[in-house]
Amino acid sequence: MPTSSCNSSIPVPFRSSTSAEVQGTEPEPDKYNFLSFLATVQALQIEILPLVWDITHDDDKGFGGTSIIYQGLVNLDTSFAFKPYRKQQKTEEQVFRTLINEITVLSETSIREHENIAQLQGICWEISPSDDKPWPVLVFEKSHHGDLDHFARHGGRDMMIDDRLRLCLDVGRAVMDMHTNQIVHGDIKPQNVLVFKEISGRGYRAKVIDFGYSSRYIGHDERLQLPRSTPWHVPEIPECNDRRRWEWTPSQAKNTDLFSFGMLCLWLLFEPSLSGRNPQTPGIDAADDRSRRLAEDRLHTKKEELQAYALWLLASNTKLEQDIKITLREFFNSSLSQDPGDREFSLSTLLRRLDTER
Numbered sequence: 386m387p388t389s390s391c392n393s394s395i396p397v398p399f400r401s402s403t404s405a406e407v408q409g410t411e412p413e414p415d416k417y418n419f420l421s422f423l424a425t426v427q428a429l430q431i432e433i434l435p436l437v438w439d440i441t442h443d444d445d446k447g448f449g450g451t452s453i454i455y456q457g458l459v460n461l462d463t464s465f466a467f468k469p470y471r472k473q474q475k476t477e478e479q480v481f482r483t484l485i486n487e488i489t490v491l492s493e494t495s496i497r498e499h500e501n502i503a504q505l506q507g508i509c510w511e512i513s514p515s516d517d518k519p520w521p522v523l524v525f526e527k528s529h530h531g532d533l534d535h536f537a538r539h540g541g542r543d544m545m546i547d548d549r550l551r552l553c554l555d556v557g558r559a560v561m562d563m564h565t566n567q568i569v570h571g572d573i574k575p576q577n578v579l580v581f582k583e584i585s586g587r588g589y590r591a592k593v594i595d596f597g598y599s600s601r602y603i604g605h606d607e608r609l610q611l612p613r614s615t616p617w618h619v620p621e622i623p624e625c626n627d628r629r630r631w632e633w634t635p636s637q638a639k640n641t642d643l644f645s646f647g648m649l650c651l652w653l654l655f656e657p658s659l660s661g662r663n664p665q666t667p668g669i670d671a672a673d674d675r676s677r678r679l680a681e682d683r684l685h686t687k688k689e690e691l692q693a694y695a696l697w698l699l700a701s702n703t704k705l706e707q708d709i710k711i712t713l714r715e716f717f718n719s720s721l722s723q724d725p726g727d728r729e730f731s732l733s734t735l736l737r738r739l740d741t742e743r
Contacts, residue, residue, distance in 0.1 A: 417481035422521060425485050429492040432507035434524055436465075466503075466579075468523040469511050483597045484521055490596040495566040501559040503528070503579050503594040525594065529582045533591060533649075534575035537656050541580065541589070546654065546704045548589060552580070553650040554740045555591035560646050561732035563599075569609060569638040571598035573645035574617040575652065600638065608632040611641055616685035619644045620723055640725050643732070647720030648691070652680060654713075655698045659683045692721040712738045 426433065470480055490496060491505040506524045513520060530536045533552070537544075556578055563570055570577075570593065577595040582588075600609040610632055613622050619641045622631060633641065652659060659680035687694045695717040699710055712735065719730030 417478045417485060419481065419519075422481050422484055425488060426508060429488060431488060431492065431505065434507040434509045436509035436524070465506060466525040466527045467509070468525065470520055470522070480520075484523075486599070487523065487596045490568060490599045490601060493566065493568065493601065495562060496568070496596075499559060499562060501555045501590070501592050503592040528579035528592075530580035530589065532576050533578040533580055533653065536580040536589075537575065537653060538660065542657070544589075546702070549654050549656075550705075550709070550739070552578075552589060552591040553653055554736060556593060556646060556649060557732050557736055558740070559593040560642055561736060564639050564642070564732070566601075567603065567635070568599060568601045569611075569635065570596065570642055571600065571609075571611045571638065572614055572617075573642055573649060574614055575649060578649075602635045602638075605635055607635060609635060609638045611638060614645075616681050616688065617645045617648055619725070620688055620691075621725060637725070640728055643720050643728050646732075647695075647717060648684060650713075651691070651695045651698070651717065651721070652684060655702075656680055658698060689723065692718060692723070695721055709739060 470484060475483075488505065488508075496502050497504065503525050506526060509522050509524055510519045511522050512518070530540055537549075541548075556573070560570065560573065572595065573593070577593060579592050579594050581590045581592060583590055598610075598612050602609060612618070613631070660683075684691065696714060699705075699713055699717065702710070705713070716730050716735050719728050722728050
């Protein structure tokens with residue numbers, strides 16, 4: 386099979402979430418290994434691309450997690466985003482368990498055909514230099530602007546509030562449709578959203594990525610495992626260092642997606658204030674804008690009063706129309722509640738009121 390080394394410049398890394406053993410509902414192979422992964426690829430009819438990932442780009446040791454998603458050109462006409470997997474402190478079984486889980490979810494019809502979910506194009510390989518062992522690399526469509534975290538702080542930092550709201554609604558479409566099809570994403574955060582140019586060339590489109598933690602459930606009594614991604618996790622997960630895996634019913638797991646989505650919307654709509662680029666924000670020194678994590682740190686410290694803080698930011702904004710403010714006030718009041726039982730404002734209500742494209 387002909388191969389092509391993907392050794393072009395790698396402009397923007399997309400930091401991906403860490404690996405976890407996700408308890409799914411699909412029939413599980415007896416062992417999670419290279420052969421069972423290939424069997425799943427064949428069963429799902431995923432294309433094996435004639436590419437080899439250049440492992441010389443694997444120089445990032447600081448982020449943790451399974452992988453970083455890189456972008457690179459294959460030729461003048463074709464470009465992809467590559468998600469190589471890393472063993473790190475994971476067993477081979479855990480790596481292949483996560484891989485099988487991710488490609489299974491990505492192959493669901495509702496996911497594969499969704500305009501706000503990054504599409505899996507196929508798989509290629511990276512060869513371990515230590516033992517010449519092949520490891521799968523997931524290949525996605527290439528993003529124009531990197532992940533949402535990077536885009537909001539750089540190329541998109543001057544976005545108008547309407548553009549920010551449209552990106553929020555894009556993510557909301559993906560989350561709602563996943564939940565409708567009994568899929569929980571499990572790790573909604575800016576680093577797991579890619580930003581694309583609109584086909585018209587004007588405006589942006591957000592697409593959710595990274596389904597390593599996702600679960601598809603059948604029964605409402607199943608137990609699902611989710612991560613703790615600071616600061617995006619729900620407040621009912623205690624701040625502890627033992628990294629215990631928490632188990633949730635499907636309704637509880639969807640509830641965590643809703644809270645994380647609410648935080649993402651708050652962050653994206655008011656990122657200039659949260660990051661200190663807006664001098665009107667109390668308690669934030671504009672000089673601290675040099676810290677790339679200032680906005681996330683602010684959300685983390687405000688976790689116990691996030692609901693009230695969101696309403697203050699919303700009330701202080703003079704560029705949103707009043708009916709939009711009313712809808713967002715209801716949404717933040719519900720999704721960011723400290724009490725999981727109060728998070729009842731449905732995504733369908735938010736989209737029905739604000740999403741003119743749907």
